[in-house]
Amino acid sequence: MENTDLIVLWGSNAREAHPIMFHRMLTGKRNGAEMIVVDPRHTSSAAFADLWLGLDVGSDIALANAVGREIIAQDLHNKEFIANATEGFDEYAASVDRYTLDYAEEITGVPAEGIAELARTYAKAPSAILCWTLGITEHHTAVENVFSLINLALLCGHVGRYGSGLCPLRGQNNVQGGGDMGALPNRLPGFQSVEDPAIRSRFESVWGAPVPPKSGWHLAQMFEAMESGDLRCLYVIGENPADSEANAAHARHLLTGLDHLVVQDIRLTSTAKLADVVLPAAASFAETTGTVTNSERRVQLVRAALEPPGQAKDDLAIVSGVASEMGTDWGEVTAEELWDELRTLSPMHTGMSYERLEANSGLRWPCGGEDDNGSLFLHGRLWDRPVSGARAAFTFAEWRPPVDELTEEYPIRLTTGRRLDSFNTGVQSGAYESPIRNREALDINEADAQKLGIADGEIVRVSSRRGSLETPVRIAPSVHEGLAFLTFHFADQVDTNLLVPDDWDPMSGTSEFKAAAIRIEKI
Amino acid sequence: MELLSRTAQATAEELSAIAGVLGERTEQSSPRLKRRGASRRTLLLPVLHALRDEVGYISEGAVQEISEQLEVARADIYGVASFYALLPTEPQPSTTVHVCVDMACRFTGGQRLVDDLRETTGDGGEGDIAIHESPCLGQCENAPAAYIERTGDSRFSLTGTTTKKILESLKSTDASSPDASDATNQPLRAYSIGEAQLLRRIGIPPKLASYGDFYALRAALENGPEWVLENLEASQLRGRGGAAFPTAIKWRGVAEARESVRYVVANADESEPGTFKDRLLLENDPFSLIEAMVIAGFVTGAQKGYIYVRDEYPLACARIEQACSEAVTAGLLGNQPAGGDFSFHIELRRGAGAYICGEETALFNSIEGYRGEPRSKPPFPTESGLFGKPTLVNNVETFANVPLILNPKKTGAEETVAQETGAEEFIQVGTEQSKGTRLFCVSGACEYPGTYEAPLGTPLSDLLEEAGATESARVLLGGAAGAFVSQDQHDVPLSFEDTSAASLTLGSGAVIVIDPKADMSDLLGRITDFFADESCGQCVPCRVGTVRQKESVARIRTNGSDPTELALLDDLDAVMTDASICGLGQTAASAIRSARHTKIFK
């Protein structure tokens, strides 16, 4: 970040959601990098940008395709890289051909000159990092959105080099680590396929138990299974779906209807309140020992500073306890012992002993052995000639509008996100008093406020096809006409997720939190 | 920088003042596209000046508006405005009278004038006039002096003044241009020992027609940059601002710098108490400076020059502006000056009441829109100066020597470009290590105060005699940052090497003559106040040391001295001189030290 020539933040408000990463981006800017922000809102990140493109919510694929087309049309693509390290370019080029600047302007609302400038700047930059967050992935086309950005990096060779890459910024301190450890429906630790018998058998020999051979359900599929009655019992660890799921009323209804709900959490969350059994957990970062993995694949140690309060126990002890009640005695396992076992099973973690993690500000996987200092970036192999391993594929995606259609009845696009001093459903951040926290309010444009005859601070009724609520409004220059914004930090004040559609991306299972159609009414 | 919610709104009057500098606020063409332009922070001081001039002060609403337009944080703008004595952040009476209480003005009753005016006007009360004590206003040859700011109207100087004259001038409406003001009616008081060089045009109207063509520039264009540098080297010219650094080294340093964007800066922030020679040149011979700067632009490859003039010199500002516009019209400044294959533009910048901005790096910060705090050196300006680019910065008098060196005699329009240069002639005057003439600002207890041009090496006693000072007079040489000359040093030759050998300094060329019966203790107290007031506050030795020095001197004045107190003064001297960032702190103890050595202050 500090040494690149261009930073593109696409669907990311890192200034508020990843503040310290944003420091590094600003250091990069101070060192001469340009910054381009693509976001429907003129966010606090956009305020630092050299160029901001305020696209319509959910038009990312159209914009990316037009950028790709423009790069090719201007003959700015990296032909050497495309020829030697990628596949599917011709099909891609043919497919994006109809995404002219004018066509994209029509879909995205961004003037053609801005799109062309993004294309030119990205293609000409000697090095460029493209970052995204939930602005890309909380859509019903989440994975296709990502593919459309990857295509741009492949076009220009902005991947696998120092200062050039694709960088999804992770939203939670261990969401990367969760995936690394196999908390995915189709993967074992180290992203190893659960459906590969050879891999399964390695795990089975160490674990001394059979591993189910089929992929499981992801979150959205679980809710579908609850609806169909195939899922009757749920064990939730450190998640608050009653507040965090889209179409919240429906999600709560399904959770309430379960035969048995177990919630393991540090606080009595909204979900825990619905549970049959609550297992009080220690706060991992300050009351337990273990590891977490950050956005840059850096595994770091957390250490206990405090005794857990009351009956709370650390997650490892709780899970072991449950196992023991179920008749399997794992004994007293320390976090380090468990980690060392993992290192024998997950090749990308093998070199990461606690001792080395302690000594090195953590290590970035893959880290194959004790003499391996980890990896600064991935995909460097694409620059080997001939390329080692598989070529990187262009994956064209056709733009499709958000599911929740804007109509006369629901004319305003609501998008949701986060604010600097708060975090997700507020389980953690709700416990401190922030001088910069105001009561949650719906950000709307001045022109919309005038049309509706609403004053700043006035309480209005907001309705979507799923629900309705009351909220004060805040007239904000960060949203353009026709756009509104809410966070879901304060379900007790404004139960935002009541409004949000639960149409989800078939590949990732993520709901379209970013695009609801709403109506605002004066009360 | 984030866009913050508005805490205050600028008034229509403020918006108009701001627009006068920044232009009308333009909205983006599309609500879906925003581009950041190049930083305009350098316009911060000009826009703050516009507010002071037109509205009287810098309000919260104005700061909010400037913050949005320049993308400079509100706290930063406040930090900058509050740094400068002449940029108030609270409402002011419509008229502010700054009365000088330093040096010559102090000897001629500046302080009494302040007291009298305060009583007469009510100082900010119903009279709507504020009376401020001011550090030296650079009008010492016509003391006492005042500098007047009238919101929405004008700013001008008054010299040889009295309460009555000041109040009358405030009533009259045609005091409104600096040219029409009292200062222009005072005698110029320019003298020379030997042939006048730098002062040869004083008294001639500062018009291009009387200046003649830019012959030295034409000679430079004809013979090339290297020829100019060689001549400057041959002339052995040393800087006239105080540090006496060889001028050619700076010029060559910038000309040969690695970076291609470069700047030329004229330091016209003449603020050393007792110094006024640059003002005389700026007001009466602006074209010498302009020509020299264009030559500097040609030689160094800089395309932009700044003249940073202290704000208390409104007449100099007006005349420089006028002269620049004449030079542009005549094709001698701007694009392809005198037909040369380069361009050079000059922008005038006003200081805002800060002695420290005469320090070159503080001056750069000021132009860039920051607090006028000096930077750490190295890097030196020739490597990293204004906007971080290689910069040639010279004092006004130094620049004025350049056309002389390149073309000593040609002043008339009918004469042709000289083939021979004046470097050889230049080194005929002066001493071994100090070539040419020097301007000395003689003020205080003498019959003929004024600017004296004298060959370097002229004995101080000759100068004092010319000025009609008594033999028993005391002399403070070099201003507040200078040193007292003991009786047995009166014949010291005024050269860099001789003064240095005598633990003295030529400094800015200030020669302050003090009546032997004058209250020295009051003067020393004032000098310590001056440094405490003018310290920028950045480094501990100067920020706290100048205050502790002032307190110590006050204790000695009240209670007499004792060894403990003198040891403390020595320690303060040591830490300020040795450990301060810049020349201000490094010289803040100089006058007190010399006063002790010369037994003026025991």
Next chain:
Amino acid sequence: MTATIKINGEECSVSEGTTLLSACREQGIDIPTICNAENLSPVNTCRVCVVEMEGSRTLVPSCSRQAAEGMVIATHSDRVRRSRRMVLELLASSVDLSRSEADLLGWIDEYEADSSRHSSGDNLDPPATVAQPVKLQDSLYVRDYSRCVLCYKCVQACGEEAQNTFAISVADRGFAATISTEFDTALPDSACVYCGNCIGVCPTGALIFTTEFELREAGEWNEEQQKVTRTVCPYCGVGCNLELRTQDETIVRVTSPSDHEVSHGHLCIKGRFGTGFVKTEPDTES
């Protein structure tokens, strides 16, 4: 590129461009610093780190002066010690240093800085100090500028060296210079986003957590009973490291190690102030 320099008579080889301070520390020579911080660029305002350099008219700040071939340095000559003693004396006589870092208090003893020398007799005004009322304007910070040595670190951390919020600047000048928001407006009405990075770099206790302030005021701040544990922030995926200072099973201050590759000593409001949720006992209503 290495440069050979001589420090206190000993020749040593250092990489060119390294600061004299680092060069001296590599040689095991202790040089006091106040305004210098590992995670900020040097501003060299305190001048306590000055050393004597042959050929230089004045002493030079070791924190910012880069080593160059042939430099001859004295780090503890009488001249150097005198300036250091005076800098410490000037600060100690004008600023309340009682809550400063232990190092600073140690140097005052080591250099025999005697602030009482600057006091006045009965018939004169007392010597100027920066004493002023404590600013208690919100639930998170306490700003007590009576303890401010104007090291500029907080301004750097709030500005382009880290947070880029620019809520504070140095205002006024000379001895009156002070750290201030615009027009001294209260912090909650300023641009401040409460990242606390100013607190993180403050060497004198002028900027502290309200939790710490309250414990200190109540006489309950007890460093001997405190322990510091390094861990990872529980919020976003950046992975900033935290140093949790705990006393009686409560987090009383959160800092960030300045040598950490991810966070370089800086945090945001959530990491700095949002860890209190661990204190909350799980509700047992159901």
